[in-house]
Amino acid sequence: MNNFLAVVLSVGALWPGMASASVQLDRTVKEIEMKRTLVPVWSADEIAAGEGFADRWKTFAASATGDGDAAPIGAGQAKVAEVLARHEARLMTYPGVVAVADGICQDGPTAGQPCITVFVAEKIDPETTTPEHRVPDQLDGVPVQVIVAGEIGILPRK
Numbered sequence: 001m002n003n004f005l006a007v008v009l010s011v012g013a014l015w016p017g018m019a020s021a022s023v024q025l026d027r028t029v030k031e032i033e034m035k036r037t038l039v040p041v042w043s044a045d046e047i048a049a050g051e052g053f054a055d056r057w058k059t060f061a062a063s064a065t066g067d068g069d070a071a072p073i074g075a076g077q078a079k080v081a082e083v084l085a086r087h088e089a090r091l092m093t094y095p096g097v098v099a100v101a102d103g104i105c106q107d108g109p110t111a112g113q114p115c116i117t118v119f120v121a122e123k124i125d126p127e128t129t130t131p132e133h134r135v136p137d138q139l140d141g142v143p144v145q146v147i148v149a150g151e152i153g154i155l156p157r158k
Contacts, residue, residue, distance in 0.1 A: 076114035077102060083142045084116050094135050096120040098152045103145070110143040119149035 042050070080102045091100045103117035118135050123146075126134055135146050 080114045080116060080142050083140045087116075087139050091116075091118055091135070094118070095129070095133055096122060096124055097135070098149060105143055105145050106147075108145075110145075113143060115143040115145050118144060118146050119152070120146055121149070121151050123148050 084100065084102055088100055091097060097118055098121050099119040101117050101119070103115060105111050105113050105115040116139060120135075124134075136144055138144055
């Protein structure tokens with residue numbers, strides 16, 4: 001026991017009210033000493049898994065902030081919003097189109113990239129439709145994806 005604790009404990013013997021404070025202080029000092037000696041023990045697999053997770057997180061964070069090789073999140077969306085604003089009215093005139101929005105491509109070579117999403121009531125066979133009535137694959141360099149959403153309408157009041 002260190003000298004400070006010995007003094008506190010002897011003072012606690014003289015003043016009974018100090019006894020509980022000295023016991024609390026003694027327990028706190030022991031906890032601090034234990035924390036100094038405890039060393040985390042992980043297996044090699046756990047260490048490798050943790051380092052792999054940290055690397056993936058750093059890669060994601062770098063792409064999100066623009067500190068890495070990937071384009072920062074938001075750069076592509078701004079261009080998509082600009083192109084969508086220019087072409088929204090025309091896209092809504094295509095047969096079967098019920099809505100348009102900006103989004104992220106779901107599949108194909110542009111999967112994961114910002115794109116314009118065109119929602120249609122039903123899929124139209126491109127063989128039976130003239131090219132001017134087909135939704136384009138891209139607009140001003142921005143990919144366009146078509147998603148069958150069905151008819152969109154207002155729900156009745158209850």
